[in-house]
Amino acid sequence: MSGLTHFDASGQAHMVDVGDKAVSRRRAVASGSIHMLPATLVLIRDGNHKKGDVLGIARIAAIMASKRTADLIPLCHPIALTRVAVEFALDEAASSVSISVTAECSGQTGVEMEALTAASVGLLTIYDMCKA
Template sequence: MPGPEESSAQLSHVDAGGHVRMVDVSEKAETLREATARARVRLQPQTLALIERNQIAKGNVLEVARIAAIMAAKATPQLIPLCHPLPLTHVGVSFELQREQGLILIETSARTTYKTGVEVEALTAATVAALTIYDMCKAVDHTITLEQAYVARKSGGQHGLVEFSPESEAPTP
């Protein structure tokens, strides 16, 4: 196991003494930063049909999930310790229904012009959208699973463009 000195070189949220800290971004330049995250929800095809026909008792599942995702992105600093509050300029949410596979594919995007990235905000949005779908449909489907939450793309900052797909298993700069 690495000592405190080794950890601080690798983990930006750990100081030289091994103590947790919020990263100081004061000296970083503000740049346009964007991130896209994806998650998917697997459910019974008949549950998906109920969602499409807006027949889930709790309401319009996808629209409630969209609002929950946007709210979650904005609330990320209250949910994730040491996460910087960001002036988000955009949060987008889309859904793709794959009827035969019983899947809802969720894609979220977040954008800011700031000193640190928006990957966590995009990922929080995607996972909260998935959780909302689960919550709204759990009474009619006890087999729902949340799958493959990941950051698919990020741009801005010192690393530039990075894309990832679970099929590739490695980010591509």
């Protein structure tokens, strides 16, 4: 790596020029988990949470967040996503929900920020829906 690409020679932040890069198929996977009380996990698992389908809403929030990444991360390029897949796994032994987000595009820059943003917002949505 040749240094920090988001800063010019005088140390000023700028958006990296990707115009000369070849278009290629890009794919990134991001994951995370959130831990909770066992009773909360049961409500999510059984679909009995008072606020509704927690995982369904978190899935939509994650997908929406991936599409808004460039609005949230100042130097992130807006990209045309071709696929965002969100999967959840419940772990009753750990009393947790895990998320895995796969983001894809054909473009001149990576798609990792979109996957990371989606995973973060998906988990934040679970927390928001389940807090007191």
